[in-house]
Amino acid sequence: DAGITQSPRHKVTETGTPVTLRCHQTENHRYMYWYRQDPGHGLRLIHYSYGVKDTDKxxxxxxxxxxxxxxxxxxxxxxxxxxxxxxxxxxxxxxxxGQGLGYGYTFGSGTRLTVV
Amino acid sequence: AQSVTQPDIHITVSEGASLELRCNYSYGATPYLFWYVQSPGQGLQLLLKYFSGDTLVQGIKGFEAEFKRSQSSFNLRKPSVHWSDAAEYFCAVGQNNNDMRFGAGTRLTVKP
Structure with missing residues (x-):
């Protein structure tokens, strides 16, 4: 999606290892979110940020x-x-x-993570 | 508690037929309402949104949705479905930047 990039797109990792996923935006938007998507659950919010160094669960x-x-x-x-x-x-x-939630969210293309 | 329900997990329609996807919500006040579409392997794309005014809203790709306050519903419609509409559709509601809730999704299959 234009203006928002996720990396990596796919990752397989082993149980017990740390993993970091990256989200990069070029829109200068203040709010950023991480969701996970699982069958039957839709999207569920993991964490969000409302500014540099400002995050919440x-x-x-x-x-x-x-x-x-x-x-x-x-x-x-x-x-x-x-x-x-x-x-x-x-x-x-x-x-x-101030600009209203009416704009909705812009999503990245996702990262498929498999933990084995 | 806030919640969003999409009663239909999977819907199959014939190409050219009309479509209606249901969305019901539970919220303390009238929230902002959204429909998103997700093609396989892709992120979610905003189809349309409602937060005030005319209760029938038009979106991209020929979709429309109607807000019915008395039924707490925001159903998505399209008069004539195209094969390219096959995807998963998500209803979402929220009032602030940090409380968006998504439904579980409805998967649409289009028969030739």
């Missing part, structure tokens, strides 16, 4: 941490990967509250 944050040292980059780290974290991970961005 979502509904499924256990086992995940995030960092945002620059406006354009939002990193998601699985501290010790487990098989239950096998999923497709999506990053999204949105304008700040």
């Amino acid at each position: 979502g509904e499924v944050s256990d086992g995940y941490s995030v960092s945002r040292s620059k406006t354009e980059d939002f990193l998601l780290t699985l501290e010790s990967a487990t098989s239950s974290q096998t999923s497709v991970y999506f990053c999204a961005i949105s304008p700040p509250p």
Whole structure:
């Protein structure tokens, strides 16, 4: 998707190893989000950021941490990967509250993570 | 608690037929409402959104949705489905940048 890039696109890792996924945006949007997508669950929010160094937990944050040292980059780290974290991970961005949630989110193309 | 329900997990329609995908929500006040589409291996793309005004909203790719406050629904419609519409569709609701909730999705199959 234009303006938002996720890397890597695919990753296979072993149980117990740390994994970092990267989201990079060129839209200068304040808000960034990490979601996971699993069959039957839709998208569930892991963590989000409302500015540089400002982050907060979502509904499924256990086992995940995030960092945002620059406006354009939002990193998601699985501290010790487990098989239950096998999923497709999506990053999204949105304008700040003053511009209205009416703009909706812009999503990246996703990272398919397999933990073996 | 906030929730979004898409009652249909999978729908199959013939090409050229009409389509309606259902979405019901539970929320303290009228939230912003969205429909997204996801093609295989891709991220979600915004189809349309509603937050005030005319309850019938038009979106991209010939889709429209109608907000019905009394039924807490925001159903997606298309008069004539094309084979390229085969995808998964997600309804989402939220009021702030940090409380967007997504439904579980409806997978659309289009028969020739």
